[in-house]
Amino acid sequence: MPMSPRLLRPRASGLVLPSDADARAYVLAVNTADGQPLEAPVVQAIDAFVIGCKADGTWSAIKASCILMGARTLSGALTPLVGTAPTNNNFVSGDYNRKTGLVGNGSTKYLNSNRAGGADGTNDAHLAAYISTHHAAGGFGIYIGAGGISTTGANNLGRNNSPDLSLFARCRSQTVDISLGPNPAVAGFAGWSRSGSSSYTFRTNSADSTVTRASQSPSSLNLFVFARLTSSGPNVIEGYSDGRMAFYSIGSALTLSSLDSRVSTLYTAIGAAIP
Numbered sequence: 001m002p003m004s005p006r007l008l009r010p011r012a013s014g015l016v017l018p019s020d021a022d023a024r025a026y027v028l029a030v031n032t033a034d035g036q037p038l039e040a041p042v043v044q045a046i047d048a049f050v051i052g053c054k055a056d057g058t059w060s061a062i063k064a065s066c067i068l069m070g071a072r073t074l075s076g077a078l079t080p081l082v083g084t085a086p087t088n089n090n091f092v093s094g095d096y097n098r099k100t101g102l103v104g105n106g107s108t109k110y111l112n113s114n115r116a117g118g119a120d121g122t123n124d125a126h127l128a129a130y131i132s133t134h135h136a137a138g139g140f141g142i143y144i145g146a147g148g149i150s151t152t153g154a155n156n157l158g159r160n161n162s163p164d165l166s167l168f169a170r171c172r173s174q175t176v177d178i179s180l181g182p183n184p185a186v187a188g189f190a191g192w193s194r195s196g197s198s199s200y201t202f203r204t205n206s207a208d209s210t211v212t213r214a215s216q217s218p219s220s221l222n223l224f225v226f227a228r229l230t231s232s233g234p235n236v237i238e239g240y241s242d243g244r245m246a247f248y249s250i251g252s253a254l255t256l257s258s259l260d261s262r263v264s265t266l267y268t269a270i271g272a273a274i275p
Helices: 021-034 040-056 256-273
Strands: 008-010 016-018 062-067 087-089 101-103 110-116 125-133 140-146 155-160 167-171 188-194 199-204 207-212 222-225 228-232 235-238 244-251
Touching: 016 021, 016 040, 021 040, 040 256, 062 110, 101 125, 110 244, 125 140, 125 155, 125 256, 140 244, 155 188, 167 188, 167 199, 188 256, 199 256, 222 228, 222 244, 244 256
Parallel strands: 140 228
Antiparallel strands: 008 016, 062 244, 087 110, 101 244, 110 222, 125 188, 125 244, 140 155, 140 222, 155 167, 188 199, 199 207, 228 235
16 A cells, blocks of 8 residues: 555655654654664554544643654664653563564563653543553563552552453552453553543553542652552562553543554554564
8 A cells, every 4th residue: 555645754865754743753763763764654653643643632641651662673662752761670672572562571670751650630640551462470560650559649550460360550549440341351552541530531451441539649659661669768669560562651631542542553553564
């Protein structure tokens, strides 16, 4: 299928760049980190994703995010789509797959998103991830998290392997909420979004559930990816995940179904574009 001239901007050098300014800045940064340009179909997929998020009204709510797929190198994959770059702790190039994302080891590997859990409003926040392979080790694994059962205003998105393989959330609360969709949870997009003080939306298995849970003042701990930080001094990290993720997003409240559709389309398009 021919490439849409609306989506791509060819350069005299032969380099192909997105038409959207934010997508273009991201692709140029990834190209620099990788040391060579991304393939045109990958660029097209990224451009369509950003343009689509802007059309949906979700782009401005994304404050810290990485597309953990598509890039040629781990450095490229850790180039932020939005916000500050995450700090890599122990991931190596062999942990990264261009089609399916970055995999944890359940014990030592995590990213510090460098965004505080309280950076977004108490009742204006979201966490989301595209999980290509779920956490499988014993106990629980965190996909994105800050704080736990003893932390007021904790923020978690994770998977519990006992007893039911369900996804769980803590959304501005010490109290955990278990996914209300079918279990075991299938791979794909998951997340929560809060825009009110009494309840929030928890999305798993392509369906939204409304969870009645009063918000607490959010923890100021930095949100980690593939684990959670539970104390600020001395630092305590737990819930290391051995799952594989292709995308994460942190920010203000948004429509999860819209972001799910865009991220799922991006995942499929990048998988098809890379041999």
